[in-house]
Amino acid sequence: RPFGxxxxxxxxxxxxxxxxxxxxxxxxxxxxxxxxxxxxxxxGDYLLPTVFHSVQSDESRHISNGYxxxxxxxxxxxNRPLLERDLRYAWWNNHCVVDAAIGTFIEYGTKDRRKxxxxxxxxxxxxxxxxxxRSYLLPLEKYGLxxxxxxVEEAWNRIxxxxxxxxxxxxxxxxxxxxxxxxxxxxxxxxxxxEEKYPGWYNKFGKWWENYNRxxxxxxxxxxxxxxxxxxxxxxxxxxxxPCLIREDMVTDKVDGQWRTYCSxxxxxxxxxxxxxxxxxxxxxxxxxxTGFREWETLHHGKDLADIIKDLGYVRDDGKTLIPQPHLDxxxxxxWPLDDVRGIPFGSPNVALNEMSDxxxxxxxxxxxxxKNGAVTV
Numbered sequence: 001r002p003f004g005x006x007x008x009x010x011x012x013x014x015x016x017x018x019x020x021x022x023x024x025x026x027x028x029x030x031x032x033x034x035x036x037x038x039x040x041x042x043x044g045d046y047l048l049p050t051v052f053h054s055v056q057s058d059e060s061r062h063i064s065n066g067y068x069x070x071x072x073x074x075x076x077x078x079n080r081p082l083l084e085r086d087l088r089y090a091w092w093n094n095h096c097v098v099d100a101a102i103g104t105f106i107e108y109g110t111k112d113r114r115k116x117x118x119x120x121x122x123x124x125x126x127x128x129x130x131x132x133x134r135s136y137l138l139p140l141e142k143y144g145l146x147x148x149x150x151x152v153e154e155a156w157n158r159i160x161x162x163x164x165x166x167x168x169x170x171x172x173x174x175x176x177x178x179x180x181x182x183x184x185x186x187x188x189x190x191x192x193x194x195e196e197k198y199p200g201w202y203n204k205f206g207k208w209w210e211n212y213n214r215x216x217x218x219x220x221x222x223x224x225x226x227x228x229x230x231x232x233x234x235x236x237x238x239x240x241x242x243p244c245l246i247r248e249d250m251v252t253d254k255v256d257g258q259w260r261t262y263c264s265x266x267x268x269x270x271x272x273x274x275x276x277x278x279x280x281x282x283x284x285x286x287x288x289x290x291t292g293f294r295e296w297e298t299l300h301h302g303k304d305l306a307d308i309i310k311d312l313g314y315v316r317d318d319g320k321t322l323i324p325q326p327h328l329d330x331x332x333x334x335x336w337p338l339d340d341v342r343g344i345p346f347g348s349p350n351v352a353l354n355e356m357s358d359x360x361x362x363x364x365x366x367x368x369x370x371x372k373n374g375a376v377t378v
Contacts, residue, residue, distance in 0.1 A: 002241045003097045006090065011082075011286045013073060018086035021066025025059050025200065027091075027135060028098040030127035031120075033059065033188070036102060042112040075142050081280055088148045089274050092266040095155040096240035099124070103165030104172055113189050119197040121159050129156060151266060158246060166198070166205055167245035168212075173212055174225045176326045177305060177341055182312055184328050185213035207374055216327045218340040223305075224326070228346050230346060230374035235349045236295045239267035247369050252361075256291070259354045259361065297348035306342035 006019040022357075037049035073079045103120045116124075133152050141147055158164040173183045186194075186209040194201040211229040215221050225233060232242035235250065238260040246249040251268040252261050262268040272278070275287050293299050300308045309315065314323045314340060321334045353361060 002093065002239070003101075006093055006097075008290055011086075011284065013069070013083070014086045014089070014287065015078075017069045017073075018068055019090040020302060023064050023087070023090040023094050024098070025062045026066060026134035027128050028102075029059050029104050030124055030131060031106075032098065035118075035120075035123040035127060035350065036106055036174050039106050039112065040111055042117070043110055050149055059116065064075055065276070070140075071143065075170075077144075080144060082282070083282070084148075085148050085274055085279060087145070088151060089147055089270050090154070092151050093240055093270070095151075095158075096237070096242050096267065098157060099155070100168040100242050101164060106171045107165055107194075108169045108172075108183060115191040115193070115196055120165055121197070124159055125156070139221075156266075161203060162246045162249075163198070163201075164246065166194075166201065168242065169320050170205060170208060170231075171243055171245060173209075173326070174233070175227070176324050177309055177313065177322065177336070178312065179324055180312075182325050182328055185209065185326070191343065198301060207218070210340050217253065217334050218336045222344060223336075223341060226305075232368065232373060233349065233372050234369065235261040235353070237261065237263035237267050237298065238294060239243050239270045241294060247373075250365070250369055252365050259350070261350065261353065266276055295348065297346070298350055300346055301348035301351045303346055304342060305344040305346050309338065309341065309345055314365065 003024075006013055007026070009015060010019075010158075029136075033052045033219070035053055037052040040046075040048040060336075070083070073083055085169055103124075106120045106123070129152070135151075137147050140200075150291065169183070172179060176183060191202060191206060191209075208229060208231060211227075212224055215227055219348045221227055224231075227233070234245055234247075236243050238255075239262055242263060244261050246263065249264050250261055253268060253272065254260070255272055258310045260271070262271065273288055273291050277283065277285050277287070279287070303311075309322060309324075315321065316323055318341070320337045321332070322338060325335055327334070356364060
């Protein structure tokens, strides 16, 4: 949803030019249409590369369109502050959303664990940092445009040092009953590859994935999200809608009469400053606001997990077996039925946050931001 919103929400230059063609199609489709097809081929899928490489050839025209429109807009100095606003918002939102999804697909959807295969971090450094940031964005400074160097570096920092993609993958796997897909458990080969590419990975994520494997089958336990595995279900970012997984960076503020959580200072700025009817004294009525029932959890707050899954249509034709499963074993005896998730209440962290007293909220936020979720300190 937030990725699609970026194409259509806000001023036409904001959405169709800066967000879509200048950032999404020039930078992040490199990982989507080039890096991901490469990974698909390594796993025996040759149809996806055929389709995606055809699409990528079309991107060059879109990139040219975006660049020319940007230069046209820069011809009027009055547009520069708005273009710089748009570039900051578009870069950060694309990072939050695209890196979350594509990074997880590439790193956790593969069985290709060759040591010489590039990790997503290595792909990102080559295709986005070097190919886009250094070759495309930096030269724009000669036209007087301020480039968000700080956000580019922080995106890289989140991928390499703050384990952003791995946090997202764990969250995706945590929510397997309501995600309509299956993420297989990690094997020793996977563990070895991740530790090779991301030193310290096991100390932070290894035990959780071992628990994921242990709790994969029904009968003796609940889904992992509802078991005590030293993992607190996360708050969701109001702006990018990716959960606040780098917990120490979470920002909380009361906006439009509602307590909201954000994954970062930039996402907080996007909601509180960028998407408002006025920006730096200039009317911006077309930007709109990030309003409504944005959070998935809030839509289903207080419902029984079985009822949520049934309402979503995530039950197989037999009327009792879930479509999503936390493993790839299709033995009917090992697949989760609807009855095994009945009686589990589902709550929204945002609703709970807004129902707390000021003292309770302050204590909760401090504890949440300090929670290492089972990471082993060495």
